[in-house]
Every structure is written in C-alpha cells, then in structure tokens.
Amino acid sequence: xxIGVVFEKGERLRHLGHLDLMRTMQRCLRRSGLxxxxxxxxxxxxxxxxxxxxSVGAVGEHEIMxxxxxxxxxxxxxxxxLSVSCPxxxxxxxxxxxxxxxxxxxxxxxxGAWRMEVQDPVSDQRLCGQVDAFLAQTTVMxxxxxxxxxxxxxxxxxxxxxxxxxxxxxxxxxxxxxxxCKPGVLLEAMCRLAVMDVPRVRLWRExxxxxxxxxxxxxxxxxxxxx
Amino acid sequence: MQMDSERIEAMLEKVQKAPRYMxxxxxxxxxxxxxxxxxxxxxxxxTYEIGMSHLGMKILYGLVNAQPxxxxxxxxxxxxxxxxxxxxxxxxxFSLESRKALCQFDMIGFTLQYEMSxxxxxxxxxxxxxxLKCAERKRDEPIVVAGGPCAFNPEPLAxxxxxxxxxxxxxxxxxxxxxxxxxxxxxxxxxACLKALAEIEGVYVPSLYDVTYHEDGTIAAMRxxxxxxxxKVRKCIVTDLNSAYYPEKIPVPFTExxxxxxxxxxxxxxxxxCRFCQAGILYRPVRERSLDRLLDLACELEExxxxxxxxxxxxxxxxxxCLADLIRGLMKKLQDRRVSVSLPSLRIDSVLKExxxxxxxxxxxxxxxxxEAGTQRLRDVINKGVTEEDLxxxxxxxxxxxxxxxxxxxxxxxxxxxxxDLAGIADLGAKxxxxxxxxxxxxxxxGLRVVVSASSFVPKPFTPFQxxxxxxxxxxxxxxxxxKAHIRNIKGVTFNYHESRTSFLEACxxxxxxRLGSVLLYAYQHGCMLDSWSECFQYDVWMxxxxxxxxxxxxxxxxxxxRDEVFPWDVIDAGVTRAFLWHEWEKARRxxxxxxxxxxxxxxxxxxYPGVCQYANRRRV
Ligand code: SF4
Numbered sequence: 001x002x003i004g005v006v007f008e009k010g011e012r013l014r015h016l017g018h019l020d021l022m023r024t025m026q027r028c029l030r031r032s033g034l035x036x037x038x039x040x041x042x043x044x045x046x047x048x049x050x051x052x053x054x055s056v057g058a059v060g061e062h063e064i065m066x067x068x069x070x071x072x073x074x075x076x077x078x079x080x081x082l083s084v085s086c087p088x089x090x091x092x093x094x095x096x097x098x099x100x101x102x103x104x105x106x107x108x109x110x111x112g113a114w115r116m117e118v119q120d121p122v123s124d125q126r127l128c129g130q131v132d133a134f135l136a137q138t139t140v141m142x143x144x145x146x147x148x149x150x151x152x153x154x155x156x157x158x159x160x161x162x163x164x165x166x167x168x169x170x171x172x173x174x175x176x177x178x179x180x181c182k183p184g185v186l187l188e189a190m191c192r193l194a195v196m197d198v199p200r201v202r203l204w205r206e207x208x209x210x211x212x213x214x215x216x217x218x219x220x221x222x223x224x225x226x227x
Numbered sequence: 228m229q230m231d232s233e234r235i236e237a238m239l240e241k242v243q244k245a246p247r248y249m250x251x252x253x254x255x256x257x258x259x260x261x262x263x264x265x266x267x268x269x270x271x272x273x274t275y276e277i278g279m280s281h282l283g284m285k286i287l288y289g290l291v292n293a294q295p296x297x298x299x300x301x302x303x304x305x306x307x308x309x310x311x312x313x314x315x316x317x318x319x320x321f322s323l324e325s326r327k328a329l330c331q332f333d334m335i336g337f338t339l340q341y342e343m344s345x346x347x348x349x350x351x352x353x354x355x356x357x358x359l360k361c362a363e364r365k366r367d368e369p370i371v372v373a374g375g376p377c378a379f380n381p382e383p384l385a386x387x388x389x390x391x392x393x394x395x396x397x398x399x400x401x402x403x404x405x406x407x408x409x410x411x412x413x414x415x416x417x418x419a420c421l422k423a424l425a426e427i428e429g430v431y432v433p434s435l436y437d438v439t440y441h442e443d444g445t446i447a448a449m450r451x452x453x454x455x456x457x458x459k460v461r462k463c464i465v466t467d468l469n470s471a472y473y474p475e476k477i478p479v480p481f482t483e484x485x486x487x488x489x490x491x492x493x494x495x496x497x498x499x500x501c502r503f504c505q506a507g508i509l510y511r512p513v514r515e516r517s518l519d520r521l522l523d524l525a526c527e528l529e530e531x532x533x534x535x536x537x538x539x540x541x542x543x544x545x546x547x548x549c550l551a552d553l554i555r556g557l558m559k560k561l562q563d564r565r566v567s568v569s570l571p572s573l574r575i576d577s578v579l580k581e582x583x584x585x586x587x588x589x590x591x592x593x594x595x596x597x598x599e600a601g602t603q604r605l606r607d608v609i610n611k612g613v614t615e616e617d618l619x620x621x622x623x624x625x626x627x628x629x630x631x632x633x634x635x636x637x638x639x640x641x642x643x644x645x646x647x648d649l650a651g652i653a654d655l656g657a658k659x660x661x662x663x664x665x666x667x668x669x670x671x672x673x674g675l676r677v678v679v680s681a682s683s684f685v686p687k688p689f690t691p692f693q694x695x696x697x698x699x700x701x702x703x704x705x706x707x708x709x710x711k712a713h714i715r716n717i718k719g720v721t722f723n724y725h726e727s728r729t730s731f732l733e734a735c736x737x738x739x740x741x742r743l744g745s746v747l748l749y750a751y752q753h754g755c756m757l758d759s760w761s762e763c764f765q766y767d768v769w770m771x772x773x774x775x776x777x778x779x780x781x782x783x784x785x786x787x788x789x790r791d792e793v794f795p796w797d798v799i800d801a802g803v804t805r806a807f808l809w810h811e812w813e814k815a816r817r818x819x820x821x822x823x824x825x826x827x828x829x830x831x832x833x834x835x836y837p838g839v840c841q842y843a844n845r846r847r848v
Contacts, residue, residue, distance in 0.1 A: 013481070014236075015245035020481045027253070027479055027533030030564070044565055057240065085533070087253040119237075200240060 001069045002098035003078055004105075004224045009060035010089030014202075018053040024090065029067060031085040034078065037068040051105040051208055051220060052112065052175055055182070058203040064220055066098060066105050096225050108210040108224075110176055110217060111160055114183050115204040116169040123199035128164040130194045135162060142189045144180075155181040155189060162186075172209070231318070235326060238312045246482035247275035248309060250323035253479040254531060256292040256299070257324055263298040265408040267291050268322060268332035268355075268369065272339075272347035273759070275303040279478070280486035282540060283338055283375065287396055289474030297404060300324040301478075302335075302355070304347040304757065313354060320355035329355020334370045334407050336400075337388070339377035342736035343729060343759040345384065348373075349751040352387070359748065361389050361434055370407050370420060374400075376509055378431075379462075380688045382795035383736050385433035386744035389417075390424045393799055394462030394509075395495070397471045399429040422455040429463035432456060436798060438741060444782055446740060446793040461800040462509075464839055468495060468516045475527040479534070488536035488569075489528045493521055493553065497542040498824035498842065500831075502610045502815050503599070503641065505687035506542055508803050512833045512840030513824070518549050522556050529566055537561070538569045593632035593676070594625045600641060601651025607818040608643050610811075618655065622662045631672040633659055639706045639724075640684040640698035642815065649706055652679060653713030656720040663719075680723035681710060683730035687737050688796040689803060691811035694788045697734040699781075703727040728766045729759070734784035740795040743783075745776040802839075804832035 009021060016024070026046050029036055038044040047068035054060045069078075079095040086092060102108075118124040134140070140156040158174035158181035173181045183203055191198045210220035239245040260266070269288055271278030278284055284301075291299035300322035305313065313320070319328040329335060329351065337348050349359055357371065358364045364371075373384065374392035381391040392399045403424060410420040425432040435456035439447040451458060465471045473492070480487070496513035497506070516524075525537060537557065539547075547553060557568050598618055600606045606613060622633060637652050656679040663675050683703050686692045698706070707724045714722045736743060749772035757763035773780050788794075790809065797805075807830065814821060821829055824842045828834055834843035 011236075012249060012251045015239050015249060016481055020246060020483075023483075024253075024479075024481050027535075030533035030535065031253075031530065033530070038565060056245075085253075087251055087255075088257075089251050200237075 001072045002100065002102070003067045003069060003075060004096050004098045004221065005065050005067060005079075005082070005092060006062050006094040006221050007060075007065065007086075008091040008093055009054060009058075009063055010091065011059055012089040014057055014059050017056045018050075021054070022048070022050065024087075025065065028082065028086045028090065032081045034067075034081055035070045035073070037070050049105055052109050054205055055184075058183075058205055060205045062093065062207040062219075062221065063205070064105060064208055064224075094221060096221070098224055102224065105220070105224075106177075109208055109220060110174065110211040111172050111209040112175045113206040113209065114169075114171050114173060115206055116171070116183055116187070117167065117202045118169075119200040119202065123196065124167070126194055126196055127190060127199070128169075130190050131162055131164050131169075133193060134159075134190050137193075140189050142181075142185050144185065153179075155185060159186060175208075232326065234316055234318060235321065238309070238316060238318065241312060242309045243306065244482065246480070247303065248305065248323070249481070250301075250326070252481060253533075254476045255301075255324055255478045256288070258292070258298040260298065260325055260327065263296060265297040265334070265404055265411070266327075266332045267297060267299040267404060268302055268329055268335040269299050270302040270329075270335055270337045270348075270351055271304070272337055272344040272351060273304050273757075274306060275480075276482075276484040278303045279480050279484045281338070281340065282490045282492060283396070285474055285477045285490075286472065287336070287338075287400060289477065290397060290400060290472045291404065293472065294401070294404075297408075300327070300332075302329060302351060304344075304351055305354070307757065307763065310350070310354065320351055330357050330368060332369045333411055334372060334404070337371070337373040337375075339373050339375040339384075341759065342377060342383075342733045345736060345747055346751045346756040346758055348384070349387065349747065350756045353751075360386055362386075364389075364417065366417060370417075370424075372403060376506060377737070379505075379509055379799055379801055380737060380739070380796040381431055381433060381799075382741045383739040383743040383747065385741040386748070389421055389432065389434070391431040391433070392463070393429050393431060393460055393801075395465040395471075396463070397465050399427065399463045402427045403430065422453060425453075425455045425457070428461060431460040431799065433741065438795075445789075446795060448793065449795070449798055459798060459800045462802055464512075464802065464836070465495075466514070466839055468492075468514045469520045473516075473524055475524065476531040477528065479532045486538070487534075488538050489525070489532060489534045490538055490540045491521060491525055491528070492516065492540045493544060493547050494541045498546065499543060499612060500610055500811075500821050500823065500829065501599075502608070502691040502811055503638065503684060503687075504542075505690050508689045508808075508831075509801060510542065511802055511831065512842065513546075514841075515548060518553055518556065521553060522560060525557055526560055529561060529564060535565065536567050536569065593634055593678075594630050595634045595636065596621065597636040598655060599636065599638055600644075601637065601648045601653075601655060604818050605641060605644060605648045605651070607820050608815050609641055610815070610820055612820065612823065615655070615658070619658060619662055622659045623666065626663050626666045626671050629672045631663070631674050632676040632678075634678045634680065635659065637679065637681045638684045639681045639710070640703050642692055642695050643818075644706075646709065649709045650713055652681065652710050653717065653720075655679070656714060656722075657717045660717060660719050675719050677720045678723055679710075679714060679720055680725075681707065682725045683727045685730050685733045685737060688794065689801045689808070691808050691815055693738065693794065693808065694790070694792075694812060696787045697731070697784045699785055700727045700731055703730070726761065726764075729764065731780065731784055732758070732766075732769055735780045736783075738794070738796075739783050742776070742778060746772045746778060749775050802831075802833045802836070804835075807831045 037047045049066045051064040075095045083092045139154045141152050142155045143150045144153045160172040162171045208220040209217045210223040211217050291297050371389045373388045374396050378391045406423050421432045424430050425435050435453050437452045438449045441447050494515040496510040498513045599611045659677050686695045750769050753768050755765050755768050828843045833840045
C-alpha cells in the first residue's frame, strides 16, 4: 500500500539538511512499528520517497513524502502511529492512500509556494522596490547548479508569481527536474538588478504544487487525494 | 537571564553544523523549568558529535530526568565559530533543551573522559557565565561537580571543580543531587554545601584538603582540614547491574554523530589485568548484566529510538559469559526489524568463530586486534595474555570469514621496551599479511589492508605503571622512526602513529597535582581549547604556560617515582590496593604474568569489600 504523508518541518528544524531529515524520518518510521516495506538487496532500506528536497535553512509547512507498506491499513491509524513517533518539531499533518499506478511523487511536482523574509529593514526597503522591475523583465539569466556543473539559464519563466505583501515576499517558483528556480537564485538575481549585496533571509516553503496532464497546477496533496 | 530565541536563531544561520546546537531531538526531555526543584546542567566537555556518542552521558541524563522533581539538560563544547559568535552577540552557553544559560542551573556536572578536554571545561564555564575558580564563586552560582575515569585523579582540576564523584555514578549522583537540592533552599553558604557533599561516600571535595610539598616538589602530605572530609574517599561500586538504572529511551540526534547507534553495556569491569590499562583497574570488579535484561533493554531501545544498529559495549565483550547466546538472541529478536549487531572491541583471544560468522551476516567492516606490544616478552611485561599464535589464528579466521581489512593496535614507550620489541611490531604486520596470502585466493576477499598503529604509552594512576617515567618525546619519535623503517619494506602494511606531544601533556595531567590548575588556567586564558583536535592544539602555548607557572612538565611526565612517594590520587581508594599494584610492577619487571581473575583471585584489594566481586576469595588454581 502506498501512503502519502503531509508533514511539517518546523522552525527549530530549519537548519536540518535533506540527508539529516531523511535519516530522521526513517528512524521515526522504524519507531512507529508500521509494516514498512524494505528494498531488496544487500543493504535493505525503507521505501520512503520525498516529493522534493528542502534545503538547509528553510521551514517546510506542508512537505510531502510517500511511504510504502507491506499490507493495507487504515490511514488514520497510520497517522496516529507515525505522529507519536516523531519529535515535536516534525509534525504529521495528513495521511492518505496513493492509488496504485500513480507516478512517482517527484515526477508530479512542478512548483513550490514560498515565503521569504529579509532580515534587515534597510535591505528589505531596497529589495521590495525591485519586485515590479524584476517582473517587467522578459528574460533574467542566472547560474543554475546541475549535476554536470553550473549552467546559465533564463529563470524568468520559472518565476510563476512574485509579490511583496506585509513584509514578506510571496512567490511560486518552478521546481522540476528539467527546469527550476530556487528562492536563493531568485534573490541573487533581484539583488543584481538592485545592485546590492545579498541580504540574510528566512524561508518557508508553504506547499508544493503538482500538475496533471493538460490540467492546471494544483496543490500536490489535493491532486494525489483526488486521484 | 532570558535567552533571546531570535538571536540564537540568527547565530545558527551563520554557524557550521547548526544541528549541534539545535536541540529538539527525539527523546530529548523537556520539563517545565518553574515546576522542577533541581536544575542539573549535564556538560560534556567536547563537541556534540562526541558527547552524544557517550554512553555514560545517556545513562546520567536519563537517570536524573527519571526523577519527577528534577530536570537535567545537556551542554556540549561549541566549535570555535560558534564561540566567536556567542562572544560577539553576548549570548552565554545555553542548554539544548530550554536554552537556559549554564549559570542558571543549580548544579553543573562535567564528565571527565580524557585529560585533553580539561581546557574545554574552563571554556564552557566561562562562556556559561560561571566563575572559573571554586574559591571565587558566589552563593547563587551553580555547584560544579565532575565524575568519570579522570576523576580518579581529581587534583589538576581542584581549583575549578567543587566536588568529584568517584566510581560508578548511578547511585552517588542521586545522593549529590538530593544534598544540593536541600542546600539550595537552606540559606546556608557554599561551604556548608561542600561539607555536606564530602560526607557522601564516593565524593571528594578538594578544598577540604590541605597539601604540603617537599623541597623536591613531591607531595609531603595531603590532609583533610575539616571533620566532614574523610582521610580516603572510597569509590562507588554498583554491585548489581541488573537492578542499576539503564535508560530505555535515549535522545536520537538529527545529525550524524561518532557512534550513531544503540549501545548496550553488557558488563562493567574486566578480569584480565593488563598492566597498562587504567580502566581495567578503575572498573573492577567485573559485573555482568543478565541475558534477559539485555534482550529486554535491546528491544525497548530499538523501539524507542528506531536505530538500525546496536553495539555491545564493555572493556572486553568477548569475555561475557553467554556472548554467543546473547548475539543469537539479539539477532533473533531484532532480525525482523532489520537491526544489525556489531561487536566493537573484540579481543583477539576471545572471539568465538561462530559469533564472527553471525555478525558478518550483517556487514563486513575492518577488524581490530590489539596485541599492544611486538614481542611475547613485552606482552608478558604488560600482562596482555595474548600469544602470536592466538593472533594468527584469529587473523586467519577473519580472512577466511571474508574480511580483508585488519587494524593492529600497539603501543610504544612501554616499560622495559627494547629495539627488538619495536622490530616485533613490524614483524606482526608482516605475519598477518602472510596469513592472508596463505588463505586460498577463492576463499579470501580482495583488497588486503593491514594498518599497524602505534600510540605513545601514557602511565596512568592506579596502574602498576604509575611509578614509571614516560619516554621523552625525542625518544618516542626515534622509536616511531625505527618502526617506520621496518615497515617500509612490507607490502600491504601501512603505519600510523599518534602525535607524541599530546601524549606528553596527557602524561602531565593524568598524574598531575593541584598546582597544575595554574597551568590550565594560563593555557586557557592564552587561547588553548579543543586540545584533542589537532587543528586547535597549541603545544607551544602549553609549554609557555608551564614556564609562566614555574613548573616543569618533565617532573610530571618523565620522572621515575619512588616506591613510597605520596601521589596526588592517594586520597582516593579505587578498591585496588597500592601494595597489589607495586607487586604487579615488580612482576612486570621480571616479565612474569598474572592470571585472569576467573582462574583465581589475585587479591587486588577489591576482596576487602564483601559481596562485591564474584570471583574474589575463590581458591586459586
Ligand atoms: S578481588 Fe580478586 S577476583 Fe576480584 S578483581 Fe580483585 S583480584 Fe580479581
């Protein structure tokens, strides 16, 4: 049985990297006593898949992972068992069955919704004035790290939306294997436009967006549930 | 002082390895500060990754927190980048749980695992807003206590630690906490607290003793200066490990630490009597946990942590009476949960071939053997009851069992060592290599790797070698070169050796007296800390410190001590008598071995306490 889990990587765990988070989640799952499926082979590991890696420094408000079980069980029972096995700042928010035949979560993700706060007010002042100027551009070149090194790409099409509201930058950024724009890359690009140093920021990933063929974007958990 | 969480967050954004300082781990204990009557700050004077790997910390943390009325929170030594930030921001050292400053706790306890962590103790107190010197601490500052193996010679830390707990901590810790809790609300001065602590068995309060010296610098006498302080402080011994506290939940770090697994202490103590080994004496007598208790604990811990790995911990796990049953039992119970079992400190003469085969099912890492010395004569001197034949048998078993990587641990600078012994070390490497090639090609794993490593011997208190001089650094370096030259010609063997400067300082502090407090303070104030990290170790500053304080390090490290010299640690009764140790030293010089306690009691002194040692007073065979 495939189960989708929505969880929160809380404020205190902001500085946890993806590998540490994966290891932690594996131990939470092991503690839970759930009938987990393991990979075959010499070094068996839990079948656990994160929809999208979250970088060090960011809080994740609705992160999504898939856990595979050896047998069917009630999702609310699943949720209870897993919830009590997690440390306080890792909260399980929702669990649901993923229909067989659903593609891997990673391939469904197309974007992330982010919130960003610039720490010092002076930089914030300067930066928020750049939002409209940024959006007015048709191309914005930036370096993107890929497996084979750095490559210059146009990030403008990957910035689906960008808005400054009540002291926060709200943005929806593309996040696909082939094309993506990380918040840090966008920030750097904006700072280049404003001719200013890159300030310290805090980041929250609010939720992930998925896309079904031919239809528009939708929150990933909703898309998976409806499936 | 209320810690500003926002400012801590801002610091964590800038430091390397922020999870070290983050807290919030699974099974970390959070208790309401205002509703607990005693606040205990547990301090491990090294980094998070090292401290969190330490079993004793987990036992004491669990033990104190198991008392509903008390709270225990953790502190570790921050790395240099964090220290700089904390100073810049004016943020004191804070606990991982509720982020309270060290100075807000009623008591703080340091665990003393190695001498090279002593400057970290000063650094942590300093960062935490605690006055460094006992004599200058104010009424409302924490009572500073310390325990662990190095507490058996507490004197170098006498200026900084109010009270030491000697021996097994499970019971004495509770007594000490109770006393401090009662004192906290009593309105009495610190002195009253220290005197009350001195009355607890197993507690040593250095300020209640006066030391006088001979003209040559050796100690004339060390005497109590108040009626509460005993002539000798007897170490605490937990007689029954089965009923002793053992945590069923331990904090599980988010980030990788050195020993990232469940550690199951299967027994305490060791019956073998290696003469260089301080732990072997300090933890006497040997006590085992029962098979049933261990299997229960293993399951509890596995369920509460989710760890995928469990290791057996003790000085000599191979000697555990039902080792094969234990391993089989663990495998059976934990197999479905895919937990692997590893045996860390295998002695070369004690491993059942069968259990080797059982553990290897899970994984194959490198095997470690500790012959310690290169010739039979020298192994007899140190009473390491291992023969070359044993070593070769075990090496062959290991190679046939599919291992191809072997580490050989040895020491240089042992008493009576000659050039032949050094050549012998290289020779062992050669013979192990030959042993590998004798195993048919299709039966052995590829990629032979033999690492011979040599550490410099440090004479320790409460061992038969406590009277010996440590070799000078130049001699130790010469010896390293000799071995290196021998090993250069052997294919497949690499040679590793440790920096002799660190061993030299270790030798000074392990048998040092309270005058070294000034050296420690000077070194710390001139930038020494994190000394066990080679990138931070500042040997020259240490030498300056000795000079500035008018003390000669060679006096502590390289001097042969007289049979009747008063030692700084004579105030401690470690159970084993000085007469026994001297007798062992004499036998060592004749290269005469002493049998294992299991073959008959050797009369080490522990037998004076009835019912403590299971092997005591048995007829000799
Ligand atoms: S009392 Fe006897 S048997 Fe017990 S540890 Fe000492 S020598 Fe060994």
